[in-house]
Amino acid sequence: xxxxxxxxxxxxxxxxxxxxxxxxxxxxxxxxxxxxxxxxxxxxxxxxxxxxxxxxxxxxxxxxxxxxxxxxxxxxxxxxxxxxxxxxxxxxxxxxxxxxxxxxxxxxxxxxxxxxxxxxxxxxxxxxxxxxxxxxxxxxxxxxxxxxxxxxxxxxxxxxxxxxxxxxxxxxxxxxxxxxxxxxxxxxxxxxxxxxxxxxxxxxxxxxxxxxxx
Amino acid sequence: xxxxxxxxxxxxxxxxxxxxxxxxxxxxxxxxxxxxxxxxxxxxxxxxxxxxxxxxxxxxxxxxxxxxxxxxxxxxxxxxxxxxxxxxxxxxxxxxxxxxxxxxxxxxxxxxxxxxxxxxxxxxxxxxxxxxxxxxxxxxxxxxxxxxxxxxxxxxxxxxxxxxxxxxxxxxxxxxxxxxxxxxxxxxxxxxxxxxxxxxxxxxxxxxxxxxxx
Numbered sequence: 429x430x431x432x433x434x435x436x437x438x439x440x441x442x443x444x445x446x447x448x449x450x451x452x453x454x455x456x457x458x459x460x461x462x463x464x465x466x467x468x469x470x471x472x473x474x475x476x477x478x479x480x481x482x483x484x485x486x487x488x489x490x491x492x493x494x495x496x497x498x499x500x501x502x503x504x505x506x507x508x509x510x511x512x513x514x515x516x517x518x519x520x521x522x523x524x525x526x527x528x529x530x531x532x533x534x535x536x537x538x539x540x541x542x543x544x545x546x547x548x549x550x551x552x553x554x555x556x557x558x559x560x561x562x563x564x565x566x567x568x569x570x571x572x573x574x575x576x577x578x579x580x581x582x583x584x585x586x587x588x589x590x591x592x593x594x595x596x597x598x599x600x601x602x603x604x605x606x607x608x609x610x611x612x613x614x615x616x617x618x619x620x621x622x623x624x625x626x627x628x629x630x631x632x633x634x635x636x637x638x639x640x641x642x
Numbered sequence: 643x644x645x646x647x648x649x650x651x652x653x654x655x656x657x658x659x660x661x662x663x664x665x666x667x668x669x670x671x672x673x674x675x676x677x678x679x680x681x682x683x684x685x686x687x688x689x690x691x692x693x694x695x696x697x698x699x700x701x702x703x704x705x706x707x708x709x710x711x712x713x714x715x716x717x718x719x720x721x722x723x724x725x726x727x728x729x730x731x732x733x734x735x736x737x738x739x740x741x742x743x744x745x746x747x748x749x750x751x752x753x754x755x756x757x758x759x760x761x762x763x764x765x766x767x768x769x770x771x772x773x774x775x776x777x778x779x780x781x782x783x784x785x786x787x788x789x790x791x792x793x794x795x796x797x798x799x800x801x802x803x804x805x806x807x808x809x810x811x812x813x814x815x816x817x818x819x820x821x822x823x824x825x826x827x828x829x830x831x832x833x834x835x836x837x838x839x840x841x842x843x844x845x846x847x848x849x850x851x852x853x854x855x856x
Contacts, residue, residue, distance in 0.1 A: 434648050467680045467764045467793060468785025495765065497791040518795055520734065520765035548792070549765055550681045551709065551734035570784035570807065571682025577711040578762070579681060581732055593784065599810070 442556055445524035449531065449559025456536035459642040460544065460560030464582060466575075467548030469568040470592035472500045473625035475543050479509055481635045487539040491530045493522040493547045500545060510535055521552040524559055541642065550575065554585040562641070568592040569602040576610030584614045588641075590634060594622035656770055659738035663745065663773025670750035673856040674758065674774030678796060680789075681762030683782040684806035686714045687839035689757050693723055695849045701753040705744045707736040707761045714759060724749055735766040738773055755856065764789065768799040776855070782806040783816040790824030798828045802855075804848060808836035 453460045463471045472492075479488050489510040492501040501513035512530040514522060527544065534542065544560055546553040554563075565586035567575055570593060576583040583589065589611055591597075597604070608620050619637060623630030667674045677685045686706075693702050703724040706715040715727035726744040728736060741758065748756065758774055760767040768777075779800035781789055784807060790797040797803065803825055811818070822834050833851060837844030 466682065466762070466785075467789055468782075494792050496794050497788075499788050499791060518765075520763070547765065548680070549734070549763060551732075551761065551763055552766065568682075568784065570782065571680075574711075574713050575681055577713060578708050580710050596813070599813075 439555065442524045445528055446557035446559040449524055449527050450561070452531055453536070453542065453559065453561070458536050458539055458542050459562070460542040460558070461562045461564055461638075461642075462544050462546060462553075462558050462560040463564050463566060464546045464550075464553045464585075465548060465566035466550045466568070466571055469548070469566045469571065470625050471545045471548070471566055472503055474564075474566055474590065474592065474623075475504065475545060476507060477625040477628065477631050478543070478635060478638070479507060481631055482541070483639070486541055486639070488541045488543060489534050489539045491522075491527065491534070491542065491544040493526070493545055495519065495547060510539070516547060520547060520549050521556050522546050522558060523556045527558045527560075550579040550582050554582045562587045565589050566592050567607070569594055569597045569600045572600070573603045573607040574610070576607060576614060580614050583611050583618075586611075586615060586618055588634075588637065589618055589620045590630075591620065591622045592625055595624040595627050595629060597622070653769065656738045659742055660771035660773040663738055663741050664775070666745055667750070667756065667773065667775070672750050672753055672756050673776070674756040674772070675776045675778055675852075675856075676758050676760060676767075676772050676774040677778050677780065678760045678764075678767045678799075679762060679780035680764045680782070680785055683762070683780045683785065684839050685759045685762070685780055686717055688778075688780055688804065688806065688837075689718065689759060690721060691839040691842065691845050692757070692849060692852070693721060695845055696755070697853070700755055700853070702755045702757060703748050703750075703753045705736075705741065705748070705756065705758045707740070707759055709733065709761060724753070730761060734761060734763050735770050736760050736772060737770045741772045741774075764793040764796045768796045776801045779803050780806050781821070783808055783811045783814045786814065787817045787821035788824070790821060790828060794828050797825050797832075800825075800829060800832055802848075802851065803832055803834045804844075805834065805836045806839055809838040809841050809843060811836070
């Protein structure tokens, strides 16, 4: 069996499980979001800052994906948000089977929104459907404005791109136009919203977009 | 063939090619470094800042690994440094066969040092030997001090850890002791050097260490 056949077989199996997950979420009336980013771009911060701004009738739960540790899940749980930690044991992305195993441990009948924090990786997670409804890619100004050109698969997979740590864009000489041109070459109509999870800038625009599109 | 068998076969083939690469480098008297980090941590900046501080008798060349684009290779070439760009076409790491294909395009008889910039990814590159002599992992303060706990494979594979953008450690509440404890749990004797490619802080210590250990 050639390497490429194996990879296609793995992706095809994954897609079938992702479809099951989607049906389970739809049946429960839960909208699922796959949050993807480089390590340290601010995925957990985005989840916490989003949770703080959701209306009371939109209840959230979270799946945390990490190679190891439960640092992020503990931060989420401290805010009273139901959370399941998945440790991939070295694996570089979440896959649909991991989400399938997490779903029965979540109170799907009591929530409206599921945010899945993928492994910090700007490459591999883009290739694995989870069964969620929406891909959010979180870029950040310290990473530089050239990332769309270097990691096209991820920015191509995004339904919305958030640029975190935008309060520090001048410190990092971050060129929003250059970045946006790179994204739009790949993905012409994707919204791009500069945010700062720390200061809260841009968060209202993101949450309004999310509520409109979920 | 099970998935795990396929992965083991791929890694075993890769190790054999890595051994060939090592012999080719040793025969030419070239010391090879594999630079690994998250996207935007500062791999290219490290290479440029290192090049500027090497003694005249230590000539450098570079292999640039990216999914797409030649942005970094152009920056390196502008400094008069011989460079080969490898585009992985979506692949999440360099492998030994890619390095083997690059070696004949490098002036190995005229240089002493080869720096390989791996794909920006804190997971997958750690699993693929390239035939280089030394793994450098570049962390950065904006990514946060919890990365060793979350990405243990990478920090376990490091022979030295550099923490870039350390001039901004206060902005990001970066706790050096927490980070260092995480690294040392995995890799007790690895040197950890805070640096700033922008200000030059720590660069002399890194270059001195490199010249002593190459």
